[in-house]
Amino acid sequence: xxxxxxxxxxxxxxxxxxxxxxxxxxxxxxxxxxxxxxxxxxxxxxxxxxxxxxxxxxxxxxxxxxxxxxxxxxxxxxxxxxxxxxxxxxxxxxxxxxxxxxxxxxxxxxxxxxxxxxxxxxxxxxxxxxxxxxxxxxxxxxxxxxxxxxxxxxxxxxxxxxxxxxxxxxxxxxxxxxxxxxxxxxxxxxxxxxxxxxxxxxxxxxxxxxxxxxxxxxxxxxxxxxxxxxxxxxxxxxxxxxxxxxxxxxxxxxxxxxxxxxxxxxxxxxxxxxxxxxxxxxxxxxxxxxxxxxxxxxxxxxx
Amino acid sequence: xxxxxxxxxxxxxxxxxxxxxxxxxxxxxxxxxxxxxxxxxxxxxxxxxxxxxxxxxxxxxxxxxxxxxxxxxxxxxxxxxxxxxxxxxxxxxxxxxxxxxxxxxxxxxxxxxxxxxxxxxxxxxxxxxxxxxxxxxxxxxxxxxxxxxxxxxxxxxxxxxxxxxxxxxxxxxxxxxxxxxxxxxxxxxxxxxxxxxxxxxxxxxxxxxxxxxxxxxxxxxxxxxxxxxxxxxxxxxxxxxxxxxxxxxxxx
Numbered sequence: 085x086x087x088x089x090x091x092x093x094x095x096x097x098x099x100x101x102x103x104x105x106x107x108x109x110x111x112x113x114x115x116x117x118x119x120x121x122x123x124x125x126x127x128x129x130x131x132x133x134x135x136x137x138x139x140x141x142x143x144x145x146x147x148x149x150x151x152x153x154x155x156x157x158x159x160x161x162x163x164x165x166x167x168x169x170x171x172x173x174x175x176x177x178x179x180x181x182x183x184x185x186x187x188x189x190x191x192x193x194x195x196x197x198x199x200x201x202x203x204x205x206x207x208x209x210x211x212x213x214x215x216x217x218x219x220x221x222x223x224x225x226x227x228x229x230x231x232x233x234x235x236x237x238x239x240x241x242x243x244x245x246x247x248x249x250x251x252x253x254x255x256x257x258x259x260x261x262x263x264x265x266x267x268x269x270x271x272x273x274x275x276x277x278x279x280x281x282x283x284x285x286x287x288x289x290x291x292x293x294x295x296x297x298x299x300x301x302x303x304x305x306x307x308x309x310x311x312x313x314x315x316x317x318x319x320x321x322x323x324x325x326x327x328x329x330x331x332x333x334x335x336x337x338x339x340x341x342x343x344x345x346x347x348x349x350x351x352x353x354x355x356x357x358x359x360x361x362x363x364x365x366x367x368x369x370x371x372x373x374x375x376x377x378x379x380x381x382x383x384x385x386x387x
Numbered sequence: 388x389x390x391x392x393x394x395x396x397x398x399x400x401x402x403x404x405x406x407x408x409x410x411x412x413x414x415x416x417x418x419x420x421x422x423x424x425x426x427x428x429x430x431x432x433x434x435x436x437x438x439x440x441x442x443x444x445x446x447x448x449x450x451x452x453x454x455x456x457x458x459x460x461x462x463x464x465x466x467x468x469x470x471x472x473x474x475x476x477x478x479x480x481x482x483x484x485x486x487x488x489x490x491x492x493x494x495x496x497x498x499x500x501x502x503x504x505x506x507x508x509x510x511x512x513x514x515x516x517x518x519x520x521x522x523x524x525x526x527x528x529x530x531x532x533x534x535x536x537x538x539x540x541x542x543x544x545x546x547x548x549x550x551x552x553x554x555x556x557x558x559x560x561x562x563x564x565x566x567x568x569x570x571x572x573x574x575x576x577x578x579x580x581x582x583x584x585x586x587x588x589x590x591x592x593x594x595x596x597x598x599x600x601x602x603x604x605x606x607x608x609x610x611x612x613x614x615x616x617x618x619x620x621x622x623x624x625x626x627x628x629x630x631x632x633x634x635x636x637x638x639x
Binding site for chain 1: 604
């Protein structure tokens with residue numbers, strides 16, 4: 085049970101790690117954002133998310149239950165500590181597992197809770213969802229006059245006031261597009277600050293207020309968490325980087341035993357393949373842990 | 388050689404035990420660990436100091452599986468591939484402190500001092516470690532229709548003497564190496580293959596029932612086994628356990 089669920093988690097980790105490496109691409113987040121968008125939208129992936137959480141919890145619960153019953157098998161312990169030659173990591177499985185759980189709480193606080201809306205983070209939105217005729221008209225005019233959209237509207241309003249006359253109609257019109265004008269300001273700012281992905285498909289680094297504004301003006305725009313910039317921001321702080329490196333070190337200890345152990349428990353080995361399984365396990369563990377660790381390190385050093 | 392011994396003394400199964408300290412002198416480096424204990428007992432009885440220290444032993448040549456002491460944190464002491472009776476005092480240095488404890492496991496209750504009741508192993512064997520029909524005398528090796536390597540594997544597994552060092556070494560007091568060895572030595576040969584899946588199920592169910600722990604792949608058993616039974620026997624046991632779930636329909 086522990087082995088089967090653990091095997092599933094091993095596959096997930098490899099997948100998660102390779103996806104995360106997209107963050108290191110120097111494309112302003114285009115590839116990673118597109119990937120996150122795909123992950124957020126696909127029904128199969130949403131279902132897998134539930135399965136994954138179930139597997140993780142079950143893996144932990146069954147393992148703890150096993151550890152408890154195993155402990156009961158020796159009610160009176162030895163006076164002298166054991167000196168047999170054993171795989172040290174195998175004796176640390178429970179403790180490394182508990183540590184991984186603690187680290188996962190940190191990880192969820194940083195990223196997953198933003199996704200389900202419990203914690204505020206940074207957000208991103210697809211540019212194509214923010215386009216309509218009114219928007220592009222005012223945007224073009226603002227660009228020509230080299231003003232921000234809200235300044236432009238304010239100026240127009242002022243002009244109308246000096247001209248006098250019955251401007252109630254104009255006021256009403258301006259009122260009706262206030263929300264959109266705010267969005268235009270946000271878009272404009274994103275362009276001037278360079279918070280736009282290389283392929284111009286995504287506007288990045290929106291805060292929670294901006295998210296609310298966009299949601300109001302364009303209800304079907306799907307503002308998503310901006311994991312690309314959140315990661316880049318978090319990994320500039322040394323203690324977060326250190327926290328994650330400790331996480332990966334503990335993960336390394338856990339996986340070192342986990343990979344060959346899963347094969348042993350399922351009986352999927354024999355004299356012929358044991359060496360191969362051992363080598364594959366080592367490669368897997370190093371690749372996954374280094375792959376994860378390289379992201380915070382590179383981001384931290386590049387800033 | 389001179390040693391300071393700390394030995395677990397326990398009046399009976401229900402009494403509370405404790406460590407007793409004994410000094411012993413004039414030990415030859417060539418004598419075995421059990422001979423050293425014999426010498427101690429003579430000293431204890433001769434000088435009327437205490438009752439002799441009880442410990443299990445029989446053949447004293449490493450084939451019966453009776454002896455077994457947890458010496459300085461290792462079952463059968465500080466040597467590989469030997470039983471306690473084959474452990475020589477030259478493996479220690481003069482003046483060493485030696486801690487001697489009985490096997491510790493829920494399924495192996497202490498009877499007295501260093502003697503434990505290992506009948507749990509017999510119960511596991513009774514649950515399936517046999518072949519139900521008479522298979523006749525020993526056939527010529529080349530008349531058994533199996534390749535040499537299978538015969539070798541069965542023979543290696545059959546080396547298990549049931550001493551219980553695997554249980555004593557395991558942090559979970561698991562008997563998986565013992566059961567794995569028995570299942571392999573019977574199940575790999577054609578005579579035992581017919582009942583193989585039932586044997587696997589019955590022996591494992593019995594093992595759990597008797598209060599042995601589960602395997603968490605630490606491999607202390609393999610490191611401490613005096614007959615160096617391999618962990619691959621545990622993998623085989625796991626494999627056949629999964630196999631028996633789907634392998635044979637007992638109804639119908």
